[in-house]
Amino acid sequence: MAQQEGAQLLRRVPELDLVMGPQHANRLEDLLEEVFSGNQVVATEPVHIMEDITKPRRDSTMTAWVNVIYGCNERCTYCVVPGVRGVEQSRTPEAIRAEMEQLGSQGYKEVTLLGQNIDAYGRDLPGITPEGRHQNTLTDLLYFVHDVPGIERIRFATSHPRYFTERLIRACAELPKVCEHFHIPFQSGDNEILKAMARGYTHEKYRRIIDTIRRYTPDAAISADAIVGFPGETEAQFENTLKLVEDIGFDQLNTAAYSPRPGTPAALWQNQLSETVKSDRLQRLNHLVATKAMERSQRYRDRIEEILVEDQNPKDPTQVMGRTRSNRLTFFPGNINELNGNLVPVRITEVRPFSLTGEVLS
Ligand code: SF4
Known part of the structure; x- marks a missing residue:
């Protein structure tokens, strides 16, 4: 604005x-x-964002976000980002690695590499291999920063199905510090709506990406974003979104009812849906998401998971909380002063749709 x-x-x-x-x-x-x-x-x-004035945001003393690319060259018809954040600007791999090395030396354990469309990373940087492949891709970046001392976990967001490659999936399977968690927004399970959104892929392509991920890393957690009630969405098209969610079984899904953003093409279209229809669809989708997430949580029962302890449980000071590598929030009895920032093996004893409870192994 x-x-x-x-x-x-x-x-x-x-x-x-x-x-x-x-x-x-x-x-x-x-x-x-x-x-x-x-x-x-x-x-x-x-x-143009200059390297030496970048001051990244830090929310905690053990997990950090590191920007790798600013802006976005896509033109999704509902999104305000391209108009306000400008064109893609990638930071150099050396600058990103230097920032991660500094974080590692300060005691940070986990880094999330960030970009509005992180799969576009490097397109604006020079560097072509003898085979003609661009060598400054997100995959190359993961290999380049993977061994930064002190950093134990690496995540990245936000992925775009249009550019998501098998090479990236293979790198995630090969590199032990890259967590088995993929956040890949699909937005809609219907090809007509995807076209109206100008997303540049079909639901078939999205399904193929998930199949490939599960072939390389069968236990990977999959999360996504979805929008319901996009202008002109029919009941049958909405049901295609339900079907995708039913078939894939997401570990987590961020859902939203479409809301028009000033300055975006879709905001001007005449075929807007009523708030009643949108909120009804959102409720139905959320209900399915919780059911599927509960099914996905079952696999953690009795398993031993590595938890990076991030804080005290705000509702129970006798417990601490942290995340599994797959990004499930996990609570267990413990003293935050002793455990803060530690990677702890925890046996999972209770599962809920979006969180787990366990007990620490001695
Ligand atoms: S939704 Fe994401 S990929 Fe699409 S224009 Fe917005 S920021 Fe770019």
Whole structure:
């Protein structure tokens, strides 16, 4: 919104001090200085993100997010990102590795490599192999950063089915630090809706990707994002989404009822669905998601899982919580002061759709 409206926002809401686009987030300190000197500030012009001013976000002292590519060149018809975040800009593998090495030396154990469409990583970087293959791909990056000392787990998000490769799946199976968890949004199980969304793949292709993942790593957790009630979605098309969810059995699915975003093509279409239809479909989908997630959770019962302890259980101070490699939230009795940041073997004793409970092995 800041990016779209810029200085107009200051005219509409004169009490605003600062209008800042996301590309300027790492200049926040300087911008606030200007505000404190009494200025109204607009920082929305497109800028090329420069390496030395990148200040990544840290939520915890043992898991960190590392941006590898900014922006997005896709044009999904519901999405505001391309309009506001600009074109793809990849960081160099060396800069990413250097940041991970620093994190490893500070005691971080887990890194999630981030990009709006992480499979696009490297397309804007130079580097072609003698066989003519681009050598700065996400797969190459995983091999390049895999042995960073101290980092025990590597994840990446968000994947795009259009660009997801078997080579990447093979790398994930080969590299022990890359966790067996794939987050690949499918958005809809219906080919017509996928076309209207301009996603660039079919549900058949999506299913083939999941089959390939399960061939290489049968136990991998699969999560995704889905939208229901996209403009023009019929009941039969929505049922195709249900069918995909039924067939694949996701470990987790982030669901949303479509909501029009200003400045996106789909927001202007006349065939919008009513809120009642959208919320009915969302409820039906969520019900199925929970049922399938519970089925997927069953496989953890009595298993020993490695948990990276992240915090105290906010509802029970006698317990700590962390995640399995497959990203299932897990609770078990323990003292956070002793266990924080440790990788602990835990026997799973209780399973729920989206979380587990266990007991630590001595
Ligand atoms: S949904 Fe994802 S891939 Fe599509 S335009 Fe938005 S950020 Fe890019």
